[in-house]
Amino acid sequence: MATPNVTALAAQLRSTLKNSTVLTPDSEGYAQAIIRWSDEMEKRAGIVLYPETAEDISTAVLLSKEFSVPLAVCGGKHGSSGAASIEGGLQIDMGHMRNVSVDLSNNTAKVQGGCIWKDVDEAAAPHKLAMIGGTINHTGVAGLTLGGGYGWLTGRHGLTIDEVRAVTMVLADGRIVTASSDENQDLFWAVRGAGHCFGIAVDFTFQLHPQENPVWSGQMLFPASKDLTTVVNFANNLVATTDGASAMVMGITQPPFMQEPAVVTTVFHDGPEDEAREIFKPLLELNPKINTTKVRPYVEQNSLMNGPVDYGNRKLSKGVPFTLPLDPNFVHSLVGELKKLHSQVEGSTKSIMLFEFFHMGKVLNPWQDMAHAIRGEHGQVMIGPFWLKAEDDATVRSWAADAAVVVRGELERVNGKEVADSIGEYGNYDAFLVDPRRIFGKNLPRLAELKLKFDPENVFNRSYPLVASP
């Protein structure tokens, strides 16, 4: 049942915003509008607004304050912390703003705040250009970019935010501003890592990179009991002996067509096939049960892993850092963690633990450069439970939190507690919205000051609390 304020705000938005779409629970399309990548994140917004322009976003922000209706913003809807959906309030869904325009005079792209990575990959490819996008192409550009952004091209070019040249933002006071190295430099610093806390991104200007040639990539699947140790040792060696052109993601999971856990590797080489086959020879020689590796245009790369992680059912992601070399015995022990979940929660066998083996050389800019603080020679384990029923939410969340402690325990065992404590967490993988000190580290005090400058009333309050409560 909508509150009087929500009803009044919906009427005001409908009469004021002639070009944007306003839905309420009785509207056609409402049920579709509140769907999220994970069903657990679906909340019944009082109003869903699909803005078409920056001006309409600005008006909506101001009206939400006037009517005291809280708001949430969503793009690709992949988040599993709940920050992008809202019970009863105003949902600003950027999904109608998905234009990408490429400027060939300087190889940049202007990308609207509702785009998913598929939009960018497909707009850049005809010009033999590419951007460091997410490894699943239905992930939202804005959510991923504002919090950091790792992808297959990270080894070559760094993080997504490293290639942001400008962001157009709607701020809490309704102003539409550009943040770049020339304008609003302090806001530009803040939005590159903590952007979700500062406003609504209308568009990004990204520096694209030449991507003339096809890549060699695909997936190979192995039985864990037989090949896990070899695959882990290979991954350690891959990062130690190759450059940023090669990368790999390794998942441990229980495929429905196998009687035992498997290791699924997604491999990538941005170079000729013979070179790639030589680098990945130790895996190819293991006779994978499935092998889809081949030469393909880069534009296909970010769709390779889409299948198992499509929308629907319940899932979350919790990232924990790891350092190399990874101990195969430790990874074997995580198979046991997955089995624990299978025994506790029916329908959870599609759960996965994903290790990202990207070269970090291009990521090692000083942490003070921008709000994103976790720059270091470490990868991320993405703990990714999958389940079916709402009644299991608490059990699964508790399992994921415990599994995160296990992975962090290994980080401490290998590096010592002091070093491990200095390695922060990746906010974009954090379904639990942990203490912001763990995400922003030494950048938190400056972020708190800027939050008070740009959003003193905490309008954008769904993500990390940057200012400590009194």
Ligand SMILES: Cc1cc2nc3c(=O)[nH]c(=O)nc-3n(C[C@H](O)[C@H](O)[C@H](O)COP(=O)(O)OP(=O)(O)OC[C@H]3O[C@@H](n4cnc5c(N)ncnc54)[C@H](O)[C@@H]3O)c2cc1C
């Ligand atoms: C299947 C999957 C694959 C992933 N792969 C990668 C990967 O390869 N690399 C990587 O770095 N991360 C990856 N992630 C993590 C991803 O970066 C985060 O989940 C990110 O928040 C998703 O953004 P979204 O727009 O899709 O999500 P949403 O749930 O729509 O939004 C997430 C956050 O961004 C905010 N937001 C969204 N749009 C805007 C906007 N226009 N302006 C202001 N705030 C906005 C929301 O309010 C919310 O706080 C992946 C996640 C999933 C689920």
